[in-house]
Amino acid sequence: MAHIAMAGIPIVSHVLPSLEIIRELVSRGHRVTYANDPVVGDLITATGAELVPCASVLPVADDSWPDDPVAAMSLFLDDAMQALPQLRAAYDGDPADLYLYDIGAYAARALAESQGRPLLQLSPTFVAWKGYEEDVAAQIRLLPGADAYQDRFARWLAGSGASTTDVDAFSGVPSRALALITRAMQPHADQVDTGTVTFVGPCYGPPGEQDEWTPPAGAGKVLLISLGSAYTRQPEFYRRCLAAFGDLPGWHVVLQIGRHTDAGELGDIPANVEVHPWVPQRAILERADAFVTHAGMGGCGEGLLAGVPMIAVPQGAEQFLNADRLVELGVARRIDTADATAAALRSALLALTADPEVARRSARLQADARAEGGTTRAADLVEGMLTGAA
Numbered sequence: 015m016a017h018i019a020m021a022g023i024p025i026v027s028h029v030l031p032s033l034e035i036i037r038e039l040v041s042r043g044h045r046v047t048y049a050n051d052p053v054v055g056d057l058i059t060a061t062g063a064e065l066v067p068c069a070s071v072l073p074v075a076d077d078s079w080p081d082d083p084v085a086a087m088s089l090f091l092d093d094a095m096q097a098l099p100q101l102r103a104a105y106d107g108d109p110a111d112l113y114l115y116d117i118g119a120y121a122a123r124a125l126a127e128s129q130g131r132p133l134l135q136l137s138p139t140f141v142a143w144k145g146y147e148e149d150v151a152a153q154i155r156l157l158p159g160a161d162a163y164q165d166r167f168a169r170w171l172a173g174s175g176a177s178t179t180d181v182d183a184f185s186g187v188p189s190r191a192l193a194l195i196t197r198a199m200q201p202h203a204d205q206v207d208t209g210t211v212t213f214v215g216p217c218y219g220p221p222g223e224q225d226e227w228t229p230p231a232g233a234g235k236v237l238l239i240s241l242g243s244a245y246t247r248q249p250e251f252y253r254r255c256l257a258a259f260g261d262l263p264g265w266h267v268v269l270q271i272g273r274h275t276d277a278g279e280l281g282d283i284p285a286n287v288e289v290h291p292w293v294p295q296r297a298i299l300e301r302a303d304a305f306v307t308h309a310g311m312g313g314c315g316e317g318l319l320a321g322v323p324m325i326a327v328p329q330g331a332e333q334f335l336n337a338d339r340l341v342e343l344g345v346a347r348r349i350d351t352a353d354a355t356a357a358a359l360r361s362a363l364l365a366l367t368a369d370p371e372v373a374r375r376s377a378r379l380q381a382d383a384r385a386e387g388g389t390t391r392a393a394d395l396v397e398g399m400l401t402g403a404a
Contacts, residue, residue, distance in 0.1 A: 214391050
């Protein structure tokens with residue numbers, strides 16, 4: 015059995031997608047260590063993996079991410095600079111047979127390359143495609159501060175011991191990756207190098223007791239509303255949802271508001287609505303007839319796997335692209351937050367759930383996503399990296 019090391023960042027939406035792969039590898043008898051900030055340690059140790067504490071400087075505690083994309087990228091570089099010495103201290107004397115790493119864990123790639131060990135990226139979002147440099151990276155390089163960022167990254171990379179010294183190649187193009195998303199959500203999917211990237215779809219395990227959910231008696235149709243884990247401080251949006259869907263005949267509504275909003279800010283809660291800081295999203299989606307989502311990649315994947323139509327209300331990052339992709343697939347309406355009036359939300363819900371073509375597309379995409387293999391296929395491919403079969 016091998017020593018497999020995973021290195022990540024303490025953003026929940028980056029940790030959750032790969033946890034079931036880690037759990038599966040542990041169950042197959044491998045020694046799995048996982049380097050990440052102790053703030054997500056409980057999630058990691060619950061898989062049976064050994065936590066390797068690696069403190070992070072990313073602003074996850076107060077969710078204070080800058081709007082400027084170059085400033086946001088600089089935070090990940092800062093994190094890599096201070097993480098690499100911690101990883102060296104943990105792994106130079108105990109190197110792994112294979113390194114797995116999140117897209118934001120630059121230090122892990124530098125470590126593996128410096129040790130000459132095989133590495134495999136586990137991407138919780140879309141991957142680079144042929145033409146990515148011109149379509150995306152070149153545009154980012156035109157932004158104020160981008161040149162200074164590139165120079166700083168290049169200097170760090172040159173001293174990191176990594177064998178890949180080009181910044182764009184190092185940060186944007188993995189040597190080998192598993193995309194933990196359904197292929198339907200990948201931009202320019204036909205331009206992705208399938209020799210280095212394999213789409214395995216969202217990776218889940220069997221539901222546990224904490225993931226169970228049963229609708230109340232006489233609930234009728236079920237609507238789930240969730241803005242994920244990072245963009246939940248939205249009391250005004252939640253009030254609009256209550257106005258849109260509260261007391262809507264035949265509908266039961268589950269509203270997740272996160273830990274940054276108090277239910278008392280929402281006013282009177284209609285009888286057909288239940289409000290929680292956290293909900294077992296996958297379990298509810300299995301029973302749901304529609305989903306209001308921020309269009310984070312995890313939410314999109316869960317919605318597609320459940321085969322439910324979606325109202326996409328993007329909040330940041332790649333969510334706007336994801337929302338547009340869902341619309342292109344014919345299973346969603348995009349409503350930006352400023353336009354998300356009660357009337358617009360209600361109209362979108364009724365139109366989506368009454369359209370038989372939306373239902374047919376949702377069912378087809380659900381079948382495609384489930385056929386990608388998920389956790390078992392991902393673990394098989396990881397083991398293939400150990401034997402040279404993948």
